[in-house]
Amino acid sequence: MTDMPIKPRLTFVDRPSPNFNERKGVTPQILVLHYTAMATAEAAIQRLCDPAAQVSSHYVIDEQGVIYRLVAEDKRAWHAGVSYWDGKTDLNTSSIGIEIANPGDVPFAKAQMDAVTALCRDIVKRYKMRAIYVVAHSDIAPDRKQDPGELFDWQGLAANGVGIFPSPNAGDYKTAATWDAAAVQSNLARLGYRSGIDLAVLVTAFQRRFHQDVFKTPASVGIADHETKARLANLVRRKAIADGLRARTKS
Numbered sequence: 699m700t701d702m703p704i705k706p707r708l709t710f711v712d713r714p715s716p717n718f719n720e721r722k723g724v725t726p727q728i729l730v731l732h733y734t735a736m737a738t739a740e741a742a743i744q745r746l747c748d749p750a751a752q753v754s755s756h757y758v759i760d761e762q763g764v765i766y767r768l769v770a771e772d773k774r775a776w777h778a779g780v781s782y783w784d785g786k787t788d789l790n791t792s793s794i795g796i797e798i799a800n801p802g803d804v805p806f807a808k809a810q811m812d813a814v815t816a817l818c819r820d821i822v823k824r825y826k827m828r829a830i831y832v833v834a835h836s837d838i839a840p841d842r843k844q845d846p847g848e849l850f851d852w853q854g855l856a857a858n859g860v861g862i863f864p865s866p867n868a869g870d871y872k873t874a875a876t877w878d879a880a881a882v883q884s885n886l887a888r889l890g891y892r893s894g895i896d897l898a899v900l901v902t903a904f905q906r907r908f909h910q911d912v913f914k915t916p917a918s919v920g921i922a923d924h925e926t927k928a929r930l931a932n933l934v935r936r937k938a939i940a941d942g943l944r945a946r947t948k949s
């Protein structure tokens with residue numbers, strides 16, 4: 699894809715948080731996006747800087763697109779909690795966390811999304827992160843977390859080179875038509891989700907990220923319909939291709 703120009707004037711403000719420890723030599727490979735679920739960005743920053751709260755993130759991005767730096771990228775911030783993705787646990791050690799100021803149920807402002815996009819593009823590039831390793835908090839803790847929620851524009855982010863978004867073709871729809879519940883479960887695990895969680899919970903997490911339209915019809919949330927399965931088939935196929943390419947470059 700063509701490189702879109704990174705927004706030139708990103709505004710950074712330092713608001714150091716004491717809530718971090720050492721990565722012990724681990725390089726970040728995963729980017730985790732969150733919403734703050736608080737009334738204001740300031741309230742979220744204060745909590746993320748409060749030693750008693752024992753939580754933090756590397757960045758907070760407010761509604762105007764101002765980026766607050768709380769924890770240095772080479773330190774381990776405390777944003778993921780008990781988490782799992784693609785065989786990895788303790789994601790705080792191997793990830794960078796961005797908190798996006800949003801109470802949880804309102805659309806994200808354009809200035810804010812521009813800053814999110816630019817910062818994510820920069821991080822993904824610097825650490826050469828895999829597209830599949832740009833994740834929602836709800837992907838890595840699907841039984842506990844919903845953020846950054848079904849209003850977050852993952853498709854737009856992917857169109858700007860950050861993460862991945864499904865674009866199923868005829869073959870993916872055909873594959874999906876043969877899948878029973880067990881196949882959906884195993885393919886969700888292949889994509890990266892933790893196994894051993896209720897299938898409806900996993901499908902809900904997947905839809906919150908990759909098929910947000912279902913949330914307009916609450917009764918269809920958590921049900922793996924043909925479109926949901928086809929999107930999953932598409933992503934699993936693309937991940938397998940990327941895995942193959944990586945294996946070849948490494949050998």
Ligand SMILES: [Zn+2]
Binds near residue numbers: 732777835
């Ligand atoms: Zn979160």
